[in-house]
Amino acid sequence: MARVLLIMPRLPQRLGAPYLGQQAIAAALLARGHEVRCLDLAASRLELDDRGAVAFAEAFAPDVMGLTLFTNNAARGYALARQLRPVARWIVAGGPHPTVCPGEPLAHGIDVSVAGEGELVLPAIVDGLMSGRPLPSLPGVSTRDDAGTCAEAIADLDGLAWPLHAYGCYDPSWYSADGRTVVPGGLCTSRGCPARCTFCANYVTGRAYRFRSAASVVAEMRALHDQYGVMHFPFWDDAFTALRPRQNALCDAILAEPSLKNATWTCITPGNMVKPFDLERMRKAGCVAVNFGIESGDLDILRVIQKGQRPEHVRAAVQAAKQAGMTTVVNIMFGFPEEGPDSLQRTMDLMADLAPWVDYYNNRGVLVPFPGTTIYDRWHAHYGFTGWWLDVARVPEEPNPFTQPQDEVQRLLEIDPTLDQDFFRYSDAVRDLIAAGVRWKARHNQATIARMIASYTSPAPP
Ligand code: B12
Ligand code: SF4
Known part of the structure; x- marks a missing residue:
């Protein structure tokens, strides 16, 4: 041992x-x-x-x-x-x-x-x-003697030990105000994403979509409930809705479990992988919020970043989620190297257009060129940011929002430190539009945050 x-x-x-x-x-x-x-x-x-x-x-x-x-x-x-x-x-x-x-x-x-x-x-x-x-x-x-390859994606996810068994390895006072409450870290019901967006760094879980049996997920949720009183479950899958039959089977299994009757959960998924007619079943099973990857309102940019979706699909999915009674979280990114003022403006227009149906936009969102991504490989030499992460000054530590007064947190969210990194040497016009977009999202969110938090605990409709 x-x-x-x-x-x-x-x-x-x-x-x-x-x-x-x-x-x-x-x-x-x-x-x-x-x-x-x-x-x-x-x-x-x-x-x-x-x-x-x-x-x-x-x-x-x-x-x-x-x-x-x-x-x-x-x-x-x-x-x-x-x-x-x-x-x-x-x-x-x-x-x-x-x-x-x-x-x-x-x-x-x-x-x-x-x-x-x-x-x-x-x-x-x-x-x-x-x-x-x-x-x-x-x-x-x-x-140092032996350069290896990447480990093969784990096929049998049901066979893995549950993360909750490790809660005792952490000191609860590192996370909870009362120093005692265990703050759960969520769970994964599937791993991998079949898409390959040019900015995305999900190489650990990769492209091979693998999923757990519904029984295994429900058993883990039940254990979290029984042992720690957990009734809200963030699902951290890359693409929760990538495979309809498994997603529907999981919803049915959660619905059938008496101890999860009032449980709520959230999930992340790309906008084009949601079938609007599935959302009602998800809501009934306790899904209170969907986090949609949308990224841009400009068709050319969506094509360049290989997002594989169109603004109208995304609009339909977001509206359907809202109609099903869910909280909608939408991810928008700024500053792709191919993005000029016109395409940025189209993204800003989409954000404004979707605003009545969007409870929360991801904060900030200026593109970071992570190693391994197509964007990094294509542009690092051109823009001179090779190995940027090794310079600690380029990844400055931010003030801790958990201990800052609320107005200071809001001030911090209205600016994105990545813009100052200027990875892609933006023109003044682009920079000003990005800064405006970041500010716009933070102010939208400020108005909706209380509603969003309250919705996470609302039980599923009958
Ligand atoms: C959930 C999540 C979060 C949650 C974490 C919540 C939580 N309590 O766990 C939150 C929202 C906090 C978060 C934040 C961020 N995230 Co995040 N996140 C994810 C996401 C969607 C899932 C993570 C996960 O659970 N994966 C499943 C497990 C199985 O994989 P894993 O975490 O990588 O761990 C495995 C291996 O890495 C390995 N491993 C891990 N540690 C160690 C240690 C040793 C010694 C060994 C041998 C192996 C090992 O074994 C693990 C089990 O298989 C991933 C995407 C993804 N698919 O991984 C992005 C991801 C990890 N996040 C990413 C990023 C960039 C961020 C942010 C910087 C975003 C931002 N701008 O705010 C922040 C960073 C945190 C910070 N505070 O600065 C990137 C990381 C890219 C990179 N190269 O660093 C990813 C890959 C997203 C992406 N597609 O680009 N994130
Ligand atoms: S859809 Fe999401 S998880 Fe999948 S490749 Fe694109 S950004 Fe990454």
């Missing part, structure tokens, strides 16, 4: 709940009998600098440390790993960033880098390291 410390290095923005991907690997390690502790340096109510993190690690004395790296916290993760070096025998990195840049953590002193889903491979790595023999070649694993 090994002692494993899983660390989320500080992100630019704080997390209001433990990160689901980290809980998933913690649960997998626990199921294998290892002793696991998690340290979430991005948690909304934890103020711990790197020195404090090292002290925390020393107190636990782990055999293995595992860092979860997004692109936005990779540089901070590497700096932290240097300080943690004397504490752990082995440091492993995984997450969205090592999945597309597996060699980078190794070049920054980390021993093992993992590309792809971690539930099967991390326990195997820990076993291998603890055996005292050289690490065998494992799918998805790179070491």
Whole structure:
């Protein structure tokens, strides 16, 4: 048995709940009998600098440390790993960033880098390291001696340990005001998305759409309800409605479960993957909000970013969700390199046009060129932003909204720090329109936020 410390290095923005991907690997390690502790340096109510993190690690004395790296916290993760070096025998990195840049953590002193889903491979790595023999070649694993490929997408999602088994690895006071309440991190009912938008960095879950049985999802929801009193469930799937039969089967199974009678849930899906006639069934099963990926109101931009949808489809889906009694959340992005003032104006027009049916727009939304995306590959040399994430100044830490006064939070949401990064050297006209769009969304949201939060707890219609 090994002692494993899983660390989320500080992100630019704080997390209001433990990160689901980290809980998933913690649960997998626990199921294998290892002793696991998690340290979430991005948690909304934890103020711990790197020195404090090292002290925390020393107190636990782990055999293995595992860092979860997004692109936005990779540089901070590497700096932290240097300080943690004397504490752990082995440091492993995984997450969205090592999945597309597996060699980078190794070049920054980390021993093992993992590309792809971690539930099967991390326990195997820990076993291998603890055996005292050289690490065998494992799918998805790179070491300084052996460059690996990406781990294969996990086919049997029902066979994975539930993230809730890892709740005990976190200190509830990092997230909850009373210091005791466990704040759940949501769940995934499916993984993967068949689309390939040019800005999207979902390489961990990938394109292969896989889903859990309805019985497995309902059993996890029931356990969350019975053990932690949870009655609201954010589903973090990439594309909840990608496959109608499975989505309908899940809705029916939730409806049939007595303990979930007043449960509510939310989901994310691209605008073109929603069939308006399915929304009523989803609402009856407790779906209170759909988060639609729409991105642009300009047909040419939608084509260039391979979004595969038209503004009229999106309008129909959003209106149908509203008519079904759901809260609608709409994602709009600004600043694609091909975007000029006219196409931006069309996006602004769509936002205004949809406003009566949209409860909430994603805040900000200026395009970040994440590595691995088509946009990054196509433009990094041209615009000179190769490897931008390694410069910590380009991923500044933001004030913690959980501890700021409300008017300060609103002021922060009305500007997008990514615009100052000027990845794509916007013209003044484009920059002004983007700034106006960000401001417009923040003000729309300010007017609707209370209504949105209230709707999350409204029970399903009879
Ligand atoms: C849910 C979600 C969130 C939630 C998280 C809520 C929660 N409590 O978990 C919230 C809304 C907070 C969030 C925020 C953000 N998110 Co987000 N998010 C997602 C989403 C949709 C699902 C994450 C998930 O649960 N995936 C399922 C699990 C199975 O995958 P996973 O999380 O990657 O974890 C697996 C592996 O990475 C690996 N792993 C993870 N850690 C480790 C550690 C070790 C040691 C090992 C070996 C393996 C390993 O094993 C895990 C289990 O298989 C993903 C898209 C996606 N498909 O992943 C985007 C995604 C992760 N998010 C992304 C981004 C960019 C963000 C934001 C920066 C957006 C923003 N501008 O605000 C912020 C960043 C956070 C911040 N505070 O600064 C990007 C990351 C890209 C990148 N290269 O970094 C993704 C991929 C979206 C995308 N399509 O581009 N996000
Ligand atoms: S539809 Fe969403 S999850 Fe799928 S590729 Fe596009 S942005 Fe990514």
